[in-house]
Amino acid sequence: MKExxxxxxxxxxxxxxxxxxxxxxxxxRIEEEPDxxxxxACVLCSNGCGMDIGVKEGRIVGVxxxxxxxxxxxxxxxxxxxxxxANHSQDRLTxxxxxxxxxLEEASWEEAMSLIVQKSKELVQKxxxxxxxxxxxxxxxxxxxYALGVLGKAGLGTPHMDGNTRLCTATAxxxxxxxxxxxxxxxSYTDLDTTEAVLLVGHNMASQQTVLWTRILDRLAGxxxxxxxVIDPRLTYTAEKATVHLAPRAGTNVPLMNGLLHLIIEAxxxxxxxxxxxxxxxxxxxxxxxxxTPERVEQLTxxxxxxxxxxxxxxxxxxxxxxxxxxxxxxxxxxxxxxxxVNNLHLxxxxxxxxxxxxxxxxxxxxxxxxxxxxxxxxxxxFRNWGNEEHIKELAKLWNVHPDQIPHWSPPTHAMQIWRYxxxxxxxxLWISGTNPLVSLPELDRVRKIIQQESLFVVVQDxxxxxxxxxxxxxxxxxxxxxxxxxxxxxxxxxxxxHKAIDPPGEARPDFDIFVDYARRMDxxxxxxxxxxxxxxxxxxxAFNAWRECTRGRPCDYTGxxxxxxxxxSGIQWPCNEQYPNGKTHLxxxxxxxxxxxxxxxxxxxxxxxxxxxxxxxxxxxxxGKAFLKGSDxxxxxxxxxxxxxxxxxxxxxxxxxxxxTKTGRSRALNHAxxxxxxxxxxxxxxxxxxxxxxxxxxxxxRGKVQEPARIGGTEPGLVFIPxxxxxxxxPGRPRAANELTITEWDAVSKQPHYKYAAVRIRxxxx
Amino acid sequence: MNLAHYIGLLxxxxxxxxxxxxxxxxxxxxxxxxxxxxxxxxxxxREHHGRIMPFVEKYSEDHESEPASLKxxxxxxxxxxxxxxxxxxxxxxxxxxxxxLCWIVIRQAALGLRDEDLxxxxxxxxxxxxxxxxWLLGRIKxxxxxxxxxx
Numbered sequence: 001m002k003e004x005x006x007x008x009x010x011x012x013x014x015x016x017x018x019x020x021x022x023x024x025x026x027x028x029r030i031e032e033e034p035d036x037x038x039x040x041a042c043v044l045c046s047n048g049c050g051m052d053i054g055v056k057e058g059r060i061v062g063v064x065x066x067x068x069x070x071x072x073x074x075x076x077x078x079x080x081x082x083x084x085x086a087n088h089s090q091d092r093l094t095x096x097x098x099x100x101x102x103x104l105e106e107a108s109w110e111e112a113m114s115l116i117v118q119k120s121k122e123l124v125q126k127x128x129x130x131x132x133x134x135x136x137x138x139x140x141x142x143x144x145x146y147a148l149g150v151l152g153k154a155g156l157g158t159p160h161m162d163g164n165t166r167l168c169t170a171t172a173x174x175x176x177x178x179x180x181x182x183x184x185x186x187x188s189y190t191d192l193d194t195t196e197a198v199l200l201v202g203h204n205m206a207s208q209q210t211v212l213w214t215r216i217l218d219r220l221a222g223x224x225x226x227x228x229x230v231i232d233p234r235l236t237y238t239a240e241k242a243t244v245h246l247a248p249r250a251g252t253n254v255p256l257m258n259g260l261l262h263l264i265i266e267a268x269x270x271x272x273x274x275x276x277x278x279x280x281x282x283x284x285x286x287x288x289x290x291x292x293t294p295e296r297v298e299q300l301t302x303x304x305x306x307x308x309x310x311x312x313x314x315x316x317x318x319x320x321x322x323x324x325x326x327x328x329x330x331x332x333x334x335x336x337x338x339x340x341x342v343n344n345l346h347l348x349x350x351x352x353x354x355x356x357x358x359x360x361x362x363x364x365x366x367x368x369x370x371x372x373x374x375x376x377x378x379x380x381x382x383f384r385n386w387g388n389e390e391h392i393k394e395l396a397k398l399w400n401v402h403p404d405q406i407p408h409w410s411p412p413t414h415a416m417q418i419w420r421y422x423x424x425x426x427x428x429x430l431w432i433s434g435t436n437p438l439v440s441l442p443e444l445d446r447v448r449k450i451i452q453q454e455s456l457f458v459v460v461q462d463x464x465x466x467x468x469x470x471x472x473x474x475x476x477x478x479x480x481x482x483x484x485x486x487x488x489x490x491x492x493x494x495x496x497x498x499h500k501a502i503d504p505p506g507e508a509r510p511d512f513d514i515f516v517d518y519a520r521r522m523d524x525x526x527x528x529x530x531x532x533x534x535x536x537x538x539x540x541x542x543a544f545n546a547w548r549e550c551t552r553g554r555p556c557d558y559t560g561x562x563x564x565x566x567x568x569x570s571g572i573q574w575p576c577n578e579q580y581p582n583g584k585t586h587l588x589x590x591x592x593x594x595x596x597x598x599x600x601x602x603x604x605x606x607x608x609x610x611x612x613x614x615x616x617x618x619x620x621x622x623x624x625g626k627a628f629l630k631g632s633d634x635x636x637x638x639x640x641x642x643x644x645x646x647x648x649x650x651x652x653x654x655x656x657x658x659x660x661x662t663k664t665g666r667s668r669a670l671n672h673a674x675x676x677x678x679x680x681x682x683x684x685x686x687x688x689x690x691x692x693x694x695x696x697x698x699x700x701x702x703r704g705k706v707q708e709p710a711r712i713g714g715t716e717p718g719l720v721f722i723p724x725x726x727x728x729x730x731x732p733g734r735p736r737a738a739n740e741l742t743i744t745e746w747d748a749v750s751k752q753p754h755y756k757y758a759a760v761r762i763r764x765x766x767x
Numbered sequence: 768m769n770l771a772h773y774i775g776l777l778x779x780x781x782x783x784x785x786x787x788x789x790x791x792x793x794x795x796x797x798x799x800x801x802x803x804x805x806x807x808x809x810x811x812x813r814e815h816h817g818r819i820m821p822f823v824e825k826y827s828e829d830h831e832s833e834p835a836s837l838k839x840x841x842x843x844x845x846x847x848x849x850x851x852x853x854x855x856x857x858x859x860x861x862x863x864x865x866x867x868l869c870w871i872v873i874r875q876a877a878l879g880l881r882d883e884d885l886x887x888x889x890x891x892x893x894x895x896x897x898x899x900x901x902w903l904l905g906r907i908k909x910x911x912x913x914x915x916x917x918x
Binding site for chain 2: 128410417421609611612635638744745
């Protein structure tokens with residue numbers, strides 16, 4: 001075995017201080033010397049690091065970073081270096097399964113697909129396509145999402161398509177749309193190489209994007225280290241490195257951000273000419289934030305006024321700034337409103353569209369950007385606007401269907417509503433691909449009851465047996481990363497190709513093949529009777545080429561990209577077209593945003609109620625390329641601690657695991673590093689409840705209970721933390737999924753569920 | 768002067784809206800967004816009602832009580848299933864239209880009277896009444912196809 005570094009013990013590796021160009025360091029871990037290397041990229045966090053897969057005799061034997069890749073310059077994190085082992089895990093699903101007499105039994109693909117097709121046709125005939133829903137993943141590839149988007153929207157014509165990206169990146173997309181008129185990240189990861197300051201809001205980057213964090217650590221070790229402002233209620237690895245760490249109470253991101261904006265405006269640290277030339281709504285924003293004096297912010301959020309002032313000084317005076325936000329914002333109260341305040345900070349200071357300044361509205365999963373781009377979730381492909389008839393006509397022309405075939409008559413159905421329709425029995429078939437809602441959704445007890453309903457026919461397409469597959473009526477074995485070819489796009493718009501390195505085990509098939517097979521069997525046809533697009537796609541490359549056409553002239557223009565161009569070197573950023581043959585580093589360089597009425601992806605929402613705005617309302621605003629400054633006042637969370645449930649619960653991810661541990665839990669090294677959940681509590685609370693480190697603690701909310709071993713320290717009194725995504729497949733003995741406790745509710749605009757707060761009580765369990 | 772008549776009508780409308788939003792929130796607790804947004808919108812109408820009260824007093828000399836006739840036909844308790852949600856939202860929307868029309872009528876009077884306080888009260892409340900209606904319309908559009916075609 002060859003290992004260039006021990007990423008389990010030393011998560012980020014050695015330091016190379018720098019400013020300007022991040023030096024190369026190739027991380028590698030192989031168990032045997034490969035016959036050959038196959039180009040790929042890592043799918044286990046939103047960074048999307050370029051990597052090669054080492055193959056020997058048809059098996060993956062290791063990985064190494066790609067030195068030439070613009071995203072990671074050769075580095076890999078613990079998940080990248082270790083999780084490929086899961087491809088060869090003994091319990092992979094290798095044959096389709098069908099439930100017969102209450103038991104899942106092996107079946108042929110022919111039997112499984114025929115059953116699904118028969119059921120689909122029956123339902124469409126009896127109840128329309130609105131009786132069928134799709135719940136997909138943030139783990140598929142662009143071509144697969146596009147295939148799914150086309151078959152769902154143009155083939156079946158169901159409005160019920162979404163996925164677990166609703167749980168992780170919906171707010172990122174919503175916030176970008178609110179401020180800039182369309183999805184798409186303005187900045188680039190290269191901004192970190194020179195920036196003077198970094199703001200991390202609700203984003204524990206050290207754990208969630210280890211390689212991106214390495215880039216910051218290396219800057220901190222270099223000649224001109226940036227200032228770091230970290231907003232997080234916990235003292236995380238990230239917070240430990242902060243110049244200023246602000247630890248607000250749960251659910252108070254908006255007042256905190258308002259307080260910062262107020263101080264910056266008051267100090268005159270704003271770019272007045274930029275605001276006048278390129279934005280709309282300044283006076284109203286100013287009025288809202290002016291109420292949030294440091295004293296008032298301190299009272300509500302618990303953040304000392306002098307710390308707020310120190311943070312505002314950094315954020316107000318830096319000449320370049322990178323800001324990032326993640327689940328601490330997206331899964332908390334007023335998610336979209338808070339994420340938008342981060343955008344506002346950059347607009348007020350004119351800090352975007354040039355090197356050193358960027359905003360990363362982060363994604364939880366790497367290929368999540370592609371769900372949003374391709375229309376496998378509620379959005380329409382290539383950032384088209386469901387309220388814009390012309391955009392629908394473009395798609396209809398592209399797909400050769402009648403415009404009304406494409407569901408666009410109301411706001412797209414979001415994931416939580418899809419589950420609600422299942423609960424009520426109006427969605428009668430739910431097709432789940434590449435995800436595990438029985439661990440990841442809030443209020444698991446409720447979800448378990450929904451999925452077991454007689455009225456619901458459940459198809460689950462996955463690579464491993466999960467908490468969800470056990471409730472399926474049909475299980476389809478899927479190929480995963482390394483076993484199929486396709487592309488995906490990370491947070492700074494870098495598109496990578498991942499080539500097939502090995503065959504999938506048994507009869508497992510790529511999700512792409514499964515979707516295309518379904519479309520063919522359903523015999524979807526266009527207006528002139530010819531088979532619908534997906535039926536003519538033979539390979540993922542065909543789908544990619546079709547996708548390029550779909551993006552022509554849209555903000556996410558892929559027309560300059562091809563499989564050939566993506567193979568051999570680095571990933572490439574979109575837009576990539578004739579004008580930008582090597583991709584474009586920054587969006588909005590000229591201060592012109594995607595808000596023009598014919599171009600924008602959305603007509604916007606009421607930030608407080610979530611009500612969608614109409615074309616006519618938008619006409620009155622007529623932003624013509626100006627960005628929106630949108631303020632919000634504070635709204636208290638819907639559940640707060642009381643006498644019965646006196647503590648706040650918050651949740652998050654650990655560095656060694658990824659989405660419900662389906663894959664990372666099957667890597668021995670990663671599993672060994674973090675085998676179990678825990679409840680983290682302050683020393684004060686531990687003393688009050690008579691709890692010692694390692695004691696088993698029962699945590700109970702109004703919705704359920706879990707038992708977790710105690711871990712003391714690193715959190716404020718009154719707040720307990722449990723890592724989510726520990727489930728039952730490898731430990732069925734005790735309730736331990738944090739989502740037994742979390743609340744069913746969501747942000748008004750992005751519809752992302754609130755995982756970051758719930759009222760709980762704890763007690764020591766006598767073993 | 769008949770202004771008191773309309774202010775009474777408006778006061779009654781906002782009171783009905785307050786109660787109706789709360790009623791729908793409680794009735795459809797299983798629809799999480801309905802419960803939460805309706806409670807919020809109920810609070811908005813409660814605040815509107817409070818803001819109207821000074822004008823009720825100010826212009827009270829001809830005050831007649833207004834019938835609550837509109838409400839009687841709305842929100843029948845017998846409705847069940849997903850159609851009930853759609854119909855309840857429908858009725859809420861009608862109530863917001865009633866309130867909004869009252870606001871428009873009163874604004875005309877406020878302009879004639881040059882009553883700056885009443886004007887600014889209109890400004891604040893009417894905008895939010897419009898937002899109430901917009902939210903209802905968006906939610907109705909979402910619920911309608913599923914309710915009418917599938918459920």
